[in-house]
Amino acid sequence: MTATDQAFRAADALVAATRAWRTEPARDPKVEALALAVSANLPVLLWGEPGIGKSATLQQLADGLGTPMETVIASVHEPSDFAGLPIVGDSPATDGVPMAPPDWAVRLARTGSGLVFFDELSSAPPAVQAALLRVVLERRVGSLQLPPAVRIVAAANPPTSAADGWHLSPPLANRFVHLHWTHDARTVVRGLAGTWPAVTVPVVEPARTSTALAKARGAIAGFLTARPGLVHHLPGDAEARGGAWPSPRTWEMVLRLLAFHYSAGTGAEALSLAVIGAVGDGAGLEFVTYLENLDLPDPERVLANPEAFALPKRGDRQLAFLTAVISAVQTDVDRQRWEAGWAVLEKAVKAGVPDVAARAAMDLAALRDTSWPVPAAIDAFVEVLQLSGRLPG
Structure with a gap:
């Protein structure tokens, strides 16, 4: 070995040593929010200035999930790199022309899972953003369908700091959970000293999933009934439309986030x-405040003993509670649980709020097995059920 080879080997060893570090448990809400959204298999977009550790955090997250990470620099690609390149086969008139996917998509499909990281998204021109819509929404790259276990994360620099930055198109922006990424000076100092915070992946408890989903459905139904104007609100200016804003699609994201939150703790x-x-800020802060004061009981406990609960006093909370109970019945329908659901609705009628219970009654009636007898509690809803077609006139 020559002296030059020895010098390069020593230099490479020193470089490797600077990149070696240990991790320790630490609470960082933005990292926990990222892990929650990725665990729920929702596309995430990290907004932050260059060089503040977005890529390093994602690599730790991928390692925690035990899955590979593929990094794709969106700004240097053409639309065809995501839509696929046409490949003419032996019989295009019969078989059509398949769209060949790029190598990173093939590797993810072969592995069956993974995390794909689209970096510099805000520097990608509108045509590339449009091509990415199908990847994010349908998880399809060319003619290749990405496996369901593939997670999607993107990163963007604010247009003011991005090279040739663009505002995100509203259709693309509305498909992401947007997280604003900042650095903490103390964390950086400790990391450069050799210890970085670990990224903890939420673990879903199977025993909690039924109750978690029921409570999530009830909470969102109650809130949006009280605030119907927040179901869909497209911001007026281009910058806000390129961020988070409420729509039926993003409320569905919230449903999944909330179900995972309740299940994983x-x-x-x-x-x-x-x-x-x-x-977005307005709808999100209002909903979080609503959750803090909601305090829904466990719907499974209510179904086990429907006589022991007290109906909430506010109408939106009553609807949230009843929706959660009926959703819990839907997940595991049998006669005993179905009849317990009617016992819950009967208490709502006796409390003087049959209008709130009417919607839940229609959903519960649809779950009836024809061999089950009609409970007495249904009498209070006969008229509305006949109008809806759930009962013959």
């Missing part, structure tokens, strides 16, 4: 950041 601050990242 993630932190309240992480949930708040993720919800705001889905539906």
Whole structure:
């Protein structure tokens, strides 16, 4: 070995040593929000200035998930790189012309899972952003369908700091959970000293999933009934339309985030950041405040003993509670649970709020097995059920 080879080998060893570090448990709400959204398999967009550790955090997250990460610099690609390149086969008139996917998509499909990271998204021109819509929404690259276990994360620099930056198109922006990424000086100092915070992946508890989903459905139904104007609100200016704003699609994201939060027991601050990242500041903050004061009981406990609960006093909370109970019945329908659901609705009628219970009654009636007898509690809803077609006139 020559002296030059020895010098290069020593230099490479020193470079490797500077990149070696350990991790330690630490609470960082924005990292927890990222892990929550990725675990829920929702596309995430990290907004932040260059060089503040977005890529490094994602690599730790991929390692925690035990899955490979593919990095794609969106700004240096053409639309055909995501829509696929046409490849003419032996019989295009019969078989058509398939669109060949890029190598990173093939590797993810071969592995069956992974995290694909689209960097510099705000520097990609509108035509490339349009091609990415199908990747984010349908998980299709050319003629290749990405496996369901592939997670999608993107990063963007604010237009003021991005090279040739563009505002995101509203259709693309509305498909992401937007998280604003900042650095903490103390974390950086400790990291450069050799210890970075670990990224913890939420673990879903199977025993909680039914209750978690029921509570999430009830909370969102109650809130949007009280605030119907927040179901869909497209901002007026281009910059805001390129961020998070409420739509039926993003409320569906919130439903999944909330179900994962209840099931995995993630932190309240992480949930708040993720919800705001889905539906925007105004709607998100209002919904998080609503959740803090909602305090829904466990619908499974209510179904086990429907005589022991007290109906909330506010109409939106009553609807949230009843929706959660009926959703819990839907997940595991049998006669005993179905009849317990009617017992819950009967208490709502006796409390003087049959109008609130009417919607839940229609959903519950649709679950009836024809061999089950009609419960007495249904009498209070006969008229509305006949009008809806659930009962013959």
